[in-house]
Amino acid sequence: MSDQPGRMLPTVVLVxxxxxxxxxxxxxxxxxxxxVAEAEDVESAVxxxxxxxxxxxxxxxxxxxxxxxxxxxxxATAVPDTRFLALSVSDSAQxxxxxxxxxxxxxxxxxISGDDLTTAICQVAEGEAVFSPRLAGFVLDAFSGRSDxxxxxxxxxxxxxxEREVMRLIARGYTYREAAKELFLSVKTIETHVSAVLRKxxxxxxNELARWASDRRLT
Amino acid sequence: xxARLSRTQERELRxxxxxxxxxxxxxxxxxxxxxALTKAAxxxxxxxxxxxxxxxxxxxxxDERTTAIVQAAREAMVNAAKYASQRDPVSVFAExxxxxxxxxxxxxxxxxDLNAVPHDRIGVRESIVGRMRRSGGLATIRTSDEGTEVRxxxxxxxxx
Numbered sequence: 001m002s003d004q005p006g007r008m009l010p011t012v013v014l015v016x017x018x019x020x021x022x023x024x025x026x027x028x029x030x031x032x033x034x035x036v037a038e039a040e041d042v043e044s045a046v047x048x049x050x051x052x053x054x055x056x057x058x059x060x061x062x063x064x065x066x067x068x069x070x071x072x073x074x075x076a077t078a079v080p081d082t083r084f085l086a087l088s089v090s091d092s093a094q095x096x097x098x099x100x101x102x103x104x105x106x107x108x109x110x111x112i113s114g115d116d117l118t119t120a121i122c123q124v125a126e127g128e129a130v131f132s133p134r135l136a137g138f139v140l141d142a143f144s145g146r147s148d149x150x151x152x153x154x155x156x157x158x159x160x161x162x163e164r165e166v167m168r169l170i171a172r173g174y175t176y177r178e179a180a181k182e183l184f185l186s187v188k189t190i191e192t193h194v195s196a197v198l199r200k201x202x203x204x205x206x207n208e209l210a211r212w213a214s215d216r217r218l219t
Numbered sequence: 220x221x222a223r224l225s226r227t228q229e230r231e232l233r234x235x236x237x238x239x240x241x242x243x244x245x246x247x248x249x250x251x252x253x254x255a256l257t258k259a260a261x262x263x264x265x266x267x268x269x270x271x272x273x274x275x276x277x278x279x280x281x282d283e284r285t286t287a288i289v290q291a292a293r294e295a296m297v298n299a300a301k302y303a304s305q306r307d308p309v310s311v312f313a314e315x316x317x318x319x320x321x322x323x324x325x326x327x328x329x330x331x332d333l334n335a336v337p338h339d340r341i342g343v344r345e346s347i348v349g350r351m352r353r354s355g356g357l358a359t360i361r362t363s364d365e366g367t368e369v370r371x372x373x374x375x376x377x378x379x
Contacts, residue, residue, distance in 0.1 A: 111226075168312070172323045172368070
């Protein structure tokens with residue numbers, strides 16, 4: 001993939017409508033990932049992703065022309081090896097869940113440090129799921145046992161006790177490595193749990209997940 | 220400075236856009252636990268220029284005992300903001316319902332020796348551990364060179 005075997009930086013397309021933000025990301029992590037293209041709206045993002053076929057797309061949730069979700073819908077199937085990592089300042093659960101359900105492999109907030117963002121990009125490039133504390137909180141809320149909504153699909157509509165424990169630790173700010181240490185598990189096992197939760201988040205048709213997300217916006 | 224300004228602006232905008240039912244309820248009947256904790260976190264952010272990542276799951280009523288948890292959590296956030304690394308955010312996770320309340324405050328500082336807490340950190344013992352005990356809850360502190368985590372827990376079914 002690279003002609004410098006010692007330095008296989010993940011290739012990244014950076015999508016955000018604020019040039020200042022893109023410049024900041026480039027300055028912060030440009031020497032640790034290979035930013036091959038930038039885009040500022042849905043149309044230019046789709047074109048850039050199809051052209052560059054990067055390993056990772058760093059995708060702003062809020063984007064002129066339909067948002068990050070629209071970028072995923074328009075090009076994700078054409079670039080099956082590209083992973084998408086969503087990024088936003090917003091607290092709106094609805095928007096974040098929508099991007100995840102459209103196929104993003106994770107979500108981080110814009111307040112993330114350069115080091116953590118680099119780590120997150122590398123994890124996503126390797127096919128792992130990346131959960132910020134906030135996303136873990138959304139998940140715990142959406143899959144809470146408090147609701148009396150019927151469980152339609154036992155496999156998809158519930159979190160296992162272990163998955164719940166892992167989400168709680170991530171919500172508390174633990175890295176996967178720290179969560180692994182706390183639960184006496186391997187990092188690999190933590191990654192497997194997080195991927196399983198991501199799959200449930202993407203595929204569960206639990207009423208609550210949709211209704212709970214839209215409630216936040218409507219009320 | 221810019222980060223702090225933008226955070227304040229972002230918060231105002233967010234409140235304007237997403238002012239949820241909990242905010243309105245809070246204004247109407249004296250507040251919920253989550254609203255009070257959010258306010259405490261914002262005060263510490265603005266007052267000390269810290270970056271606090273607050274994640275709340277569930278909510279419950281604000282009474283004398285849950286108010287004590289908010290105060291203890293506030294003290295823990297102040298400590299984390301003052302003494303911990305400015306580079307990394309302070310992580311706060313709260314989970315609450317009618318039966319159980321827990322709050323975890325975690326920083327990425329260098330930790331400290333609990334047996335040799337200097338005088339200016341008397342807050343830890345009194346305002347956090349003592350306050351929780353008096354309210355029928357429990358505070359535990361775990362500290363290492365990877366940071367400090369204060370855990371506040373209260374079982375509300377054991378009301379005296």
